[in-house]
Amino acid sequence: MQTTLGPLLYFWSKNDVFEFYEQVAESGFDRVCLGEVTCGKRRELKLADWLELAKRLQDKGKNVILSTMTLLESQSDYSQLKKVCGNEEFLVEANDMGAVQELSSRGLDFITGPSVNIYNAYTLKHLQKLGLKRWVMPVELSAEKLKAILAQAEALGIKEQLETEVFSYGYMPLAYSARCFTARVNKLNKDACEFTCLKTPEGIPLATQEGEKLFTINGIQTMSGQCMNLLDQWWMMEDMGVSSMRFSAHSKDVFTALDGLLTELDQEKPGSGIKIDDQCNGYWFGRTGLEMEQV
Template structure:
């Protein structure tokens, strides 16, 4: 497959931040070397600091800086109000939509609107990828558990579907109808007191042996360590990946983006960038899934990145 340069994309904010934090964050991101910016609430329907109209207005602001902006839909729709917000996303005509639930796929397909197939759709094989393409998907975000070998086969099987890979941040692993953060505080989901606002990068969960294991983020469970594929950027390009997704975090976002771009531009070696990135990630970087191992692992390929 012909090798092409990787472009950086910014995934949607997965955590619950105050409205002004979100607005200030995207003002900063509008100045960064990003090809694509995803925006919208994807995790929890109770996170309504910004309404759909607010997200659309903010998307217009970011788009004026020359970025491609995509509106991301919510995972795990559970109510008519969730569907109402989804319909508003689909009815606006200015931005493409990242579908993170099959309800979004159905509505977009019914209207004949091309869409991005989100990571939460769990596309693990060539048949599912081809099905999503037949329904209108033109780009897809690979599940974070897919290793390099499996992903290469899927891209080769459906080469005209643009592939995007989660390349930086705490891994979004699973979603539940229950809220783990509320349970941590002995609260019910519907009266959670919006405790997620107190944990801008999620709530760390340790094992009984005091080893960092997961991050709790409302109804979402995430990795404790920060996943990084920067050491494998040449392999990503070689198998046909076109976008490397960076997931938002509260601090050091501009620095994280700059380090990635410097490596992709050939201005900095990956080994040097990873040493700096580690300082912005609590000194814990992981990449096990990419190598067909447990996701919590840090593999040798990361430590001895050659480029």
């Protein structure tokens, strides 16, 4: 089982980003996705900075992928997309169909992130013809649904041609909007947001009237209110043919979670995984996402 660190979804200062990836370089992650995927106004790092980080991580033996934006809202967003897709050095993860179109038109292989809606193997077969090499299952799908998709892929003769990755640890990206909720909370307009996301590096928690954590607001992105944790499901994923588990960082506790998983993988013995407060795994078991199924 391989491990992937997904793209950073929050807005951190340039210094904090570089410091974080210095630690990533020394970690046990096999694969690292880099780039701004949430909001085109977040420009602490330019493409040249991401490419510099990519080369540093590659020199440390990491397999590096550049990730594209999930919601394109302007011509400048599209121009940035074209630059990322045409980087000529690193494989690209497409997070919307515009990126798929751009990459396939260039004859390039690509990956799809969890925001690309793939719900059956017929979609996988179509994308595989366009250059898809690995896909990340949408976060809301269950283990049973994944089994069905992979069985269908095998029947279509494409299962062995594609790698499958599952979002396994982190706050789940659930929805995107043209509005910026973080700016609204701070009584600011989106076009004059003053980059207020920098003040909430782990997003803004949103609770129900009963005080239950429900969502996390991250600019234009709505995320889960609890951390998805499927680390104790690695053995099931391995049996199903999943090749990689994806981590998403909201703080440096992602390294503790990774170390716990790697220990279990080394021992080749399923355990309890890394447990943290306010976690969930409901989607994987076909239940509401915020539930926690005890295994």
